[in-house]
Every structure is written in C-alpha cells, then in structure tokens.
Amino acid sequence: MRIQVFAVLKTFFKKEFELKARINTIAELRTHLRVVNPDAAAVLELCRFAVQDEFVTDQYILTGNEHIVVIPPSSGG
Template sequence: MRIQVFAVLKDFFKKEFELSANISNIADLRRYLSLENPNAAMVLNRCRFAVQDEFVTDQYPLTGDEHIVVIPPSSGG
C-alpha cells in the first residue's frame, strides 16, 4: 500500500512511502504507524484516513493495493 501524509506528519514520516506490512484495516494501520514513530501517536489518533480519495472509518478493510492519505486535523481562518 502507498501511504501519503501531510502537514505535521511530514516531521515524522516521509511525505509518501510504500508499506508492505500485513495490515488488515485502518485501525491496524494507525497502530502500526504509532508504533513505528511513537512521537507521532498523538497526532495519528486525531487524523482522518482516506482511501482512493474517500474518507473511511477505522474498520475499513485493507487489501494492500490501496493509496491511503493520512490527514491531520487543521485549523485556520
């Protein structure tokens, strides 16, 4: 699966990277990324995940062929 991150997450991960771990759903991916970089865990817990340009829930099943976008919370005016 191809993972793409934005904003503050680029301080913890490459902007875009491939992941070949055995991950079954978004919740597993969130846990995996948090374990890979514990400093990012607080941000990851508040992020939204999108697969193929659609926001998905933590229960969304993954097959390994997806393009996943991790979007941290943002604010602005």
C-alpha cells in the same frame, strides 16, 4: 499500499512511502504507524484516513493495493 501524509505528519514520516507490512484495517494501520514512530501517536489519534479519495472509518478493510492519505487536524483562517 502507498501512504501519503500531510502537514505536521511530515515531521514524523516521509511525505509518501510504500508499506509492505500485512495490515488488514485502518485501525491496524494507525497502530502500526504509532509503533513505527511513537512521537506521532497523539497526532495519529486525531487523524482521518482516506482510501482512493474517500474518507473511511477505522473498520475499513484493506486489500494492500490502496493509496491511503493520512490527514491530521488543521485550522485555517
């Protein structure tokens, strides 16, 4: 699966990277990313995940071929 991150998450991860680990759900992906970089844990708890340009819940089942976007909370003006 291909993971893409934005904003503050780019300080913890590459902007875009491939993930080869067997991960079944978005919840498992969130946990995996926290393990890979514990400093990102607080931000990851607040992030939304999108698969194929659609927001999904933590229960969403992954096949391993997805493009996943991790979007942290943001404020604008």
